[in-house]
Amino acid sequence: MRHILSLLLENEAGALSRVAGLFSARGYNIESLTVAPTEDPTLSRMTIVTSGSEEVIEQITKQLNKLIDVVKVFDLNEGNYIERELMLVKVRAEGKDREELKRTADIFRGRIIDVTDRTYTIELTGPRDKLDAFLDAIDRSQILETVRTGASGIGRGEWVLRV
Amino acid sequence: MRLTGAEITIQCLQEEGVEFVFGYPGGAVLYIYDALFNQDKVKHILVRHEQAALHAADAYARASGRTGVALVTSGPGVTNAVTGIATAYMDSIPMVIISGQVPTPAIGLDAFQEVDTVGITRPCVKHNFLVKHVDELASTIKKAFYVAASGRPGPVLVDIPKDVSQHIAEFVYPKSVSMRSYNPVTKGHSGQIKKAVQMLMEARRPMIYVGGGVILGNAAEQLTKLVRDLGFPCTNTLMGLGAYPGTDPQFVGMLGMHGTYEANLAMQHCDVLLAVGARFDDRVIGNPQHFFSENRRIIHVDIDPSSISKRVRVDVPIVGNVADVLEEMQKLVNAATARPDATALKDWWKQIGEWRGRDCLRYDRTSNLIKPQYVIEKLYEVTGGDAIVTSDVGQHQMWAAQYYKFDKPRRWLNSGGLGTMGFGLPAAMGAQMAFPEATVACVTGEASIQMCIQELSTCKQYHLPVKIVNLNNRYLGMVRQWQQILHGNRYSESYMDALPDFVKLAESYGHVGVRIENPADVEPALREAFALKDRVVFMDFMTDQTENVFPMVKAGQGLTEMLLGAEDL
Ligand SMILES: Cc1cc2nc3c(=O)[nH]c(=O)nc-3n(C[C@H](O)[C@H](O)[C@H](O)COP(=O)(O)OP(=O)(O)OC[C@H]3O[C@@H](n4cnc5c(N)ncnc54)[C@H](O)[C@@H]3O)c2cc1C
Ligand SMILES: Cc1ncc(C[n+]2csc(CCOP(=O)(O)OP(=O)(O)O)c2C)c(N)n1
Numbered sequence: 195m196r197h198i199l200s201l202l203l204e205n206e207a208g209a210l211s212r213v214a215g216l217f218s219a220r221g222y223n224i225e226s227l228t229v230a231p232t233e234d235p236t237l238s239r240m241t242i243v244t245s246g247s248e249e250v251i252e253q254i255t256k257q258l259n260k261l262i263d264v265v266k267v268f269d270l271n272e273g274n275y276i277e278r279e280l281m282l283v284k285v286r287a288e289g290k291d292r293e294e295l296k297r298t299a300d301i302f303r304g305r306i307i308d309v310t311d312r313t314y315t316i317e318l319t320g321p322r323d324k325l326d327a328f329l330d331a332i333d334r335s336q337i338l339e340t341v342r343t344g345a346s347g348i349g350r351g352e353w354v355l356r357v
Numbered sequence: 358m359r360l361t362g363a364e365i366t367i368q369c370l371q372e373e374g375v376e377f378v379f380g381y382p383g384g385a386v387l388y389i390y391d392a393l394f395n396q397d398k399v400k401h402i403l404v405r406h407e408q409a410a411l412h413a414a415d416a417y418a419r420a421s422g423r424t425g426v427a428l429v430t431s432g433p434g435v436t437n438a439v440t441g442i443a444t445a446y447m448d449s450i451p452m453v454i455i456s457g458q459v460p461t462p463a464i465g466l467d468a469f470q471e472v473d474t475v476g477i478t479r480p481c482v483k484h485n486f487l488v489k490h491v492d493e494l495a496s497t498i499k500k501a502f503y504v505a506a507s508g509r510p511g512p513v514l515v516d517i518p519k520d521v522s523q524h525i526a527e528f529v530y531p532k533s534v535s536m537r538s539y540n541p542v543t544k545g546h547s548g549q550i551k552k553a554v555q556m557l558m559e560a561r562r563p564m565i566y567v568g569g570g571v572i573l574g575n576a577a578e579q580l581t582k583l584v585r586d587l588g589f590p591c592t593n594t595l596m597g598l599g600a601y602p603g604t605d606p607q608f609v610g611m612l613g614m615h616g617t618y619e620a621n622l623a624m625q626h627c628d629v630l631l632a633v634g635a636r637f638d639d640r641v642i643g644n645p646q647h648f649f650s651e652n653r654r655i656i657h658v659d660i661d662p663s664s665i666s667k668r669v670r671v672d673v674p675i676v677g678n679v680a681d682v683l684e685e686m687q688k689l690v691n692a693a694t695a696r697p698d699a700t701a702l703k704d705w706w707k708q709i710g711e712w713r714g715r716d717c718l719r720y721d722r723t724s725n726l727i728k729p730q731y732v733i734e735k736l737y738e739v740t741g742g743d744a745i746v747t748s749d750v751g752q753h754q755m756w757a758a759q760y761y762k763f764d765k766p767r768r769w770l771n772s773g774g775l776g777t778m779g780f781g782l783p784a785a786m787g788a789q790m791a792f793p794e795a796t797v798a799c800v801t802g803e804a805s806i807q808m809c810i811q812e813l814s815t816c817k818q819y820h821l822p823v824k825i826v827n828l829n830n831r832y833l834g835m836v837r838q839w840q841q842i843l844h845g846n847r848y849s850e851s852y853m854d855a856l857p858d859f860v861k862l863a864e865s866y867g868h869v870g871v872r873i874e875n876p877a878d879v880e881p882a883l884r885e886a887f888a889l890k891d892r893v894v895f896m897d898f899m900t901d902q903t904e905n906v907f908p909m910v911k912a913g914q915g916l917t918e919m920l921l922g923a924e925d926l
């Protein structure tokens with residue numbers, strides 16, 4: 195099953211490679227990984243999307259907790275959460291396609307953030323499926339480039355992950 | 358007090374009460390060696406290869422319970438040390454490794470003797486640090502010692518660039534450390550412990566399975582008391598030997614791939630299993646599917662949550678320090694009115710007695726060749742069962758584990774997790790440094806000993822009178838055994854030609870060498886050797902070349918599907 199893990203880790207050189215190294219050394223799946231410092235510059239927040247059986251996810255959580263630079267690990271799947279990903283897509287937009295692409299982007303609440311005579315660059319945020327659905331909705335041959343950040347996740351309601 | 362980084366490093370070691378540093382100098386650590394030169398509190402042991410520095414520091418830690426310290430230079434110094442670091446990591450040994458690095462401005466420029474030490478060692482250390490500024494040096498070393506020895510122990514590396522060791526800072530050694538991201542547990546969950554004791558009291562076929570964690574956690578005494586009070590059978594892993602006394606009637610021998618018949622059967626057929634500081638290694642439980650085919654309830658005590666339910670799902674996990682958890686269990690056992698069903702326990706012991714009757718460790722005592730098992734039995738007798746025994750890796754290691762009965766913890770030092778050939782001799786040096794008066798024997802094979810043979814020179818320089826028991830079968834015996842049993846007798850590259858004359862070799866290093874070729878000479882040779890208290894003696898026993906280690910569970914087989922002797926092949 196797909197799990198979204200939220201981590202707080204020391205904002206130290208090398209912390210990222212410890213996490214990434216753990217996943218490759220132990221053969222755990224990694225769908226995406228995002229990381230950036232938080233409002234407290236000594237801490238980074240990381241979101242890892244992974245998949246595996248319950249046993250594997252349990253091991254992943256335990257192994258992450260064991261890393262000295264990792265301060266907290268939380269499996270967002272244990273509660274309600276919100277997941278968002280940012281995607282930038284550059285598409286070939288010519289002739290009658292221009293109108294069609296604009297309409298599709300609107301339907302998905304995307305924004306066109308750069309325009310040339312022959313291209314649009316569209317910005318889209320949402321959960322993974324929504325971004326996938328957008329890519330499915332337009333003609334594949336129009337896509338010139340896609341850039342996705344990978345998911346960021348946060349728990350719903352009052353619940354917070356902090357030191 | 359204003360000091361250079363190098364002086365700070367040595368001051369920190371002094372503050373930590375470090376007696377010995379095992380190391381090898383080079384460009385990047387010259388300032389640190391200079392600082393060593395100017396003091397006499399920390400004694401440096403100059404080995405002949407960095408791998409040996411690591412093994413010696415590691416064995417010093419295994420034997421004494423204190424943190425081992427090694428010092429190596431950048432580049433090749435570090436890469437040579439990696440095998441030793443990984444060896445310590447796999448067996449959870451507390452160590453601090455100080456490595457030199459190229460100066461900070463040169464990092465990343467492919468400078469002379471530069472390697473990414475933090476990157477190379479990352480997967481085989483508990484933690485590592487690159488010290489970028491001299492101001493952080495003392496607090497980093499403090500953290501390194503704290504992390505290495507607390508929780509589940511392990512090696513911690515501190516990489517010090519040359520300019521950092523040269524720069525000057527005010528030296529203050531922190532009194533304590535607190536790290537928000539690292540808070541190892543001690544006490545176990547009392548509700549879980551209560552549940553566990555209740556389960557033990559309900560057991561009809563109990564079994565206690567004890568690992569290296571009991572030795573690492575200095576809990577042999579508490580464990581022995583609890584096991585005796587309960588009257589249950591007890592087995593030790595290869596790493597746990599000595600945690601429960603090997604000569605005790607409740608001890609059923611080591612378990613696992615080369616464990617005893619009785620230990621493996623009891624492990625498979627018990628109804629309640631108490632695992633203490635053991636990690637259900639693949640060499641211990643055999644094929645997991647086969648292991649699960651029998652129903653049993655499992656209690657697992659370990660300080661590292663990731664050791665629990667990793668390969669085997671357990672019913673009562675208890676995360677905590679063994680000594681604390683065992684003491685709490687003991688209190689509950691003392692207070693309990695319920696006792697395990699005496700008739701059931703008696704029947705269980707009767708069953709175990711029958712299994713014991715198979716006498717799985719028997720061997721041909723009439724042979725006119727030297728049987729390796731016989732050498733170990735005599736070694737046990739001659740040393741009164743009281744030596745510190747180190748070993749290398751292979752058949753000789755298993756025979757030492759099976760036939761030398763360890764009654765005390767920290768007497769059996771071997772590389773279990775990584776299985777590192779070359780460990781034995783430097784390990785003997787480290788143990789002898791920790792206990793200068795102790796009898797230290799290194800059980801080895803003619804192949805393993807050659808992986809760190811150069812350390813005979815270190816033994817000479819520091820007067821370390823270790824005794825080398827070489828079980829010389831002219832084969833990579835353990836490899837040959839697998840090839841015989843699993844690869845249709847195709848002995849691919851497991852015979853080693855052109856062996857050195859070990860007697861002359863030992864003599865050339867200034868030691869005593871003897872070759873023993875007849876069974877009748879085994880005991881006298883051992884007696885003579887161990888009587889030479891202040892000399893290294895290299896005993897080269899020419900053993901039966903084709904002897905195999907039994908029992909044996911073939912890789913992939915179930916724990917009870919054992920080969921018991923040549924007749925099973
Ligand atoms: C040729 C060869 C053959 C082998 N055959 C066998 C065999 O037949 N049988 C066998 O048993 N092994 C065998 N081994 C060794 C095997 O590979 C493993 O190294 C060994 O079984 C692991 O032992 P252990 O489970 O005691 O764990 P260890 O590696 O000693 O781990 C200790 C455990 O205790 C925990 N711990 C540490 N400190 C504490 C504390 N204070 N409190 C609580 N928990 C703590 C740790 O977290 C860890 O989980 C063989 C090795 C070789 C090289
Ligand atoms: C560094 C290293 N290389 C290879 C191995 C694989 N290996 C395990 S046992 C063994 C043979 C050891 O031979 P020897 O030291 O003579 O011991 P014996 O088995 O003959 O008693 C080998 C090659 C290992 N464990 N370590």
Ligand SMILES: [Mg+2]
Nearest residue numbers: 802803832834
């Ligand atoms: Mg051999």
